Amino acid sequence: MSSTNISSKSELVIEAGRTEQQYWKDIWRYRELFYFLAWRDILVRYKQTAIGIAWALIRPFLTMVVFSVVFGKLAQLPSQGAPYPILVFSAMLPWQFFANSLSECSNSLIGNANLISKVYFPRLIVPTSAVVVSFVDFMISGIILLGLMAWYNYIPTWRIITLPFFIAIAFAASMGAGLWLASLNVKYRDFRYIVPFIVQFGLYISPVGFSSTIVPEQWRFLYSLNPIVGVIDGFRWAILGGESNLYLPGFLLSLGLVFLLFVSGIWYFRKMERTFADVI
Numbered sequence: 001m002s003s004t005n006i007s008s009k010s011e012l013v014i015e016a017g018r019t020e021q022q023y024w025k026d027i028w029r030y031r032e033l034f035y036f037l038a039w040r041d042i043l044v045r046y047k048q049t050a051i052g053i054a055w056a057l058i059r060p061f062l063t064m065v066v067f068s069v070v071f072g073k074l075a076q077l078p079s080q081g082a083p084y085p086i087l088v089f090s091a092m093l094p095w096q097f098f099a100n101s102l103s104e105c106s107n108s109l110i111g112n113a114n115l116i117s118k119v120y121f122p123r124l125i126v127p128t129s130a131v132v133v134s135f136v137d138f139m140i141s142g143i144i145l146l147g148l149m150a151w152y153n154y155i156p157t158w159r160i161i162t163l164p165f166f167i168a169i170a171f172a173a174s175m176g177a178g179l180w181l182a183s184l185n186v187k188y189r190d191f192r193y194i195v196p197f198i199v200q201f202g203l204y205i206s207p208v209g210f211s212s213t214i215v216p217e218q219w220r221f222l223y224s225l226n227p228i229v230g231v232i233d234g235f236r237w238a239i240l241g242g243e244s245n246l247y248l249p250g251f252l253l254s255l256g257l258v259f260l261l262f263v264s265g266i267w268y269f270r271k272m273e274r275t276f277a278d279v280i
Contacts (some may be wrong), residue, residue, distance in 0.1 A: 023270075027122045037112070037129040041104070042136060056140040060092045064144075067092075067209035077210050080236065081243035083152045089145050090239040091208045091232045094170040096141060098177070098228055099199045100134035105178030106185045106195045109276060116276055123273045124266075127182040131175050145239070157241030166234035169255065172262040173227055179265035183272045186279055207232055212247070220250050227261060230254020 027034075046053050064085055071077045072084030079087045108130040109116060109123070116123060149156070185191040206228050207215075215223050224230055230251045237246040 023122055027124060030121045030125060033121055034125045034129050037126065038132045041129065041133045045133070053140060056137040057144055060089070060096050060141050061144055064089045064092055071209045075210075077214060080211055080213065080240055082240045083148070083154060086145070086148050086152060086154055087211065087236065087240065088209055089148055090236050091206075093138060093141055093145065094166070094231045094235050095203065095206060095208045095228065097134055097138040097170055098174050098231070099202070100137055101131045101174035101178045102181055102195055102199055104130035104134055105174075106181040106191055108178075109182050109186050110189075110192075123276055124179075124269060127178050127269070128175070130182075131171070131178055134174065135171065156239055159238045159241045163235070163238040166231065166238055169234060169258055170231045173231055173258045176258065176261035176263070176265035179269040180261075183269050186272070186276055202226075202228065211236070212250075213245075220247055221253065224250030224253045225257070227254045227257040230258070 046055065067088045068085045072079065072088075105127040108126045112126050116126070148154070181191060181195060185195075206226060212220065212223065212229060212233055224247070231254065233246055233251060233254075237244050
């Protein structure tokens with residue numbers, strides 16, 4: 001065999017740790033798998049349902065109606081100068097996104113156990129696709145907010161242009177918490193029972209049905225240890241404008257906790273990732 005033919009052949013390089021070095025590039029290489037998983041989950045969620053994707057509108061709408069009646073009409077809580085349904089729904093959007101992400105992410109690895117145990121790909125794709133599916137619901141639910149604004153003839157202020165920033169914070173919070181629960185659920189299957197409790201309990205301790213301004217001033221900073229508080233307050237500040245004010249110390253605390261949750265979620269997921277195929 002001539003030296004020309006030998007040199008023309010491609011070389012196979014086996015290098016320790018190469019998979020780790022190429023991990024983030026592999027995520028881009030496997031982007032088609034990401035699209036497939038996300039689209040499959042969207043189809044499965046609404047397959048054989050009578051009203052299909054309208055469920056993404058009905059659930060938050062009914063919750064908004066209940067909260068508006070209980071807290072707005074009966075309890076007569078302040079609405080920051082906006083119609084109470086808009087106050088509630090501006091919080092329902094990020095909360096529903098966060099709650100759905102926790103539920104979907106926690107079971108994402110278990111639901112794809114056959115794929116994970118047989119084929120190599122960056123496992124981070126699986127929970128990320130679950131968060132994206134929840135984000136699709138978030139975008140669909142936004143139609144209700146637009147409808148409420150039209151119904152009440154409510155025009156947002158210039159602050160609305162900052163909404164993408166707060167959406168990014170909501171995405172980071174959902175992703176960080178989702179990665180923690182996805183990782184823990186593989187090793188400890190008890191989390192399938194814990195997650196619904198976390199979601200239900202979180203709904204009551206987060207300012208979804210009421211404004212965080214009713215929390216006494218001396219407790220507001222401590223209340224902001226719940227990272228979703230800063231996310232909700234940010235959404236309301238951007239959407240409601242007017243009398244809606246952002247409690248800056250609490251928001252910065254929540255923002256720092258969201259960043260910590262996001263970074264630590266990726267770190268823990270990557271740490272546990274190499275054991276998923278064996279444990280799952």
